[in-house]
Amino acid sequence: MPSTVIPLLVCDDSAMARKQLIRALPADWPVSITQATQGEEALQAIRQGLGQVVLLDLTMPVMDGYEVLAHLRDEGLKAKVVVVSGDVQEEAVRRVSDLGALAFLKKPADPDDLRRTLAGLGLLVPSTAKGPQTPPRAEPVLTVNFRDTLREVSNIAMGRAAALLARVLGVFVQLPIPNVNIFEVSELHMALTDAQRGERLSAVCQGFIGDAIAGEALLLFHDSEVADMARLIGVQPKGERDTSEMLLDLASLLIGACLTGIAEQIDVRFSQGHPQLLGQHASIERLIHLNRTRWKKTLAVEISYSLEGHDVHFDLLLLFTEDSLARLTDKINYLMG
Template sequence: MAAVSLLICDDSSLARKQLLQALPAGWSVEVSQAATGLEALERIRQGGVEVLLLDLTMPELDGYQVLAQLREERLSCKTIVISADVQDEAVRRVLELGALAFIRKPADPVHLHQTLASLGLLNDLPALVDRSKGESIGFRDAFREVVNVAMGRAAALLARVLGVFIQLPIPNVNLLEVGELHMALADAARGETLTAVCQGYIGGGIAGEALLLFHDSEVADMARLMRRQNYREMEMLLDLSSLLISACLSGIAEQIEVVFSQGHPQVLGQHASIDELIRLNSERWKKTLAVEFSYSLEGHDIHFDLLLLFTEDSVELLRRKLAYLMD
């Protein structure tokens, strides 16, 4: 049996590396890689790609759009979606668009093997895929993918609670000075007043604060989505913050093998400007590893921003925790 032509499409070099290492031993396969949906489509149009392992959350052209384009152009390719977005609705949509299977990130080698076998894609020829360590992965890319997985799991939980589909962009990971953090928060605020809920966390020497920013114009709509009568806005914000922050931190902790202890969520400012929030917290946010993630609720004009602000001292510890992924 001839080698199977396999294309891995993911904007994260870490995710592509993890998939290479998860491929079944003994599988005769020729692997190519694409970092964008546009690149993947161009490669498939050239012909010869039999199997596509496809991410969903990518810049320019996401996985949903790739699947839709494959269908529109009638491009023959067996597609398995491998994504951190594990919402039930995400799974339903990709299968409706023609994907043959869905696997959650990071892909479990046993599950991947079983899925490929069920689709009749495995054979008994010697493996041609190179499973050496390959390229070294940078810290930001490695940590961004860890956060991406955690955020996807948190979104799935939030989607079940609210009964909506959560649209997930790519998280931003940057080491910021206080002035740069100010600009990032100002951009998140989009010129509006906002309410911020903060919750500290620490585990394995890694510490920081999670900051959830709610735009005042959207708070009442969020309360209605929670479907509780006489639900006070502050109570809703604290409950939602606790749920979302806990889910995100749990997803990160599981991947880097630490246990985070969390403080009680507290409201930093209600109907406050971003300048006031910065002024109140500038001492503890002098330099921080900032992870920014914006959630949007499909069908609703509701957006809120989650920032994980890790202390400068935590960066080296995180590097050590991620070394096994980066080498």
């Protein structure tokens, strides 16, 4: 292998994200590509000399991107890191910079932005006619499935929603890895019961439809945390009506941002209904009973936000109708192609 070839490590738990990022690489950049699916794998590859340049995700299982950057700093490893993440909170950008990342790009990385960033950092040294010619880069074969792709689409969408929430509340939002599952009504009941954690809930529902894709977004608030949310927003609800309005406003912000993020990626336009308070201080059994006719078999995307330094969580479920699966599959397959 010519000495001009740069060892590049692409680290992301999503095969879809790695595929998109590798496709976005400059075609004339002579690199050898290694992939890692989480932070521990990335560190092992870097220690072996396989990550002179690293394109690093933040939200991953086992060891996330923040931990990778901290280990690189503590071990004195010289990898040059560009973070590529769906978590676009201003605080996330500041934290990775403090930990030594050279740049931050939002997902999905635009090829032109990636090229400019690499060139600006002096990391992109294209092959030239005068120098040794680098053989055409062998693109790795990546198998990407529907669930992984929808999870990555949801990951990007939830990151945009978190950035809005962070600005409104003045907090750092901790992001999970979304779950994507097909549920029967009984299984949905179990998932919601788990989300309840033995507490009383208030729930907001908002319907959406567009291009033969329809469903409902369900946002669960834990009643024990509502007072903390009010303090963060800087309001003092004087009764149930004020509390309901606050929950509806927060739900509209989170649900709207998530749906917009998904719609932009799969090239649809969703019309959204007005958010409705399904129940306040209700048990999960009551919420399920009230909506049993709506929730049969559903494709569910589960996202659980939490606020750093506060005992506040938001459990968001995007429930796509069974009739939507064919069209949604077509849209996802196009992204996977």
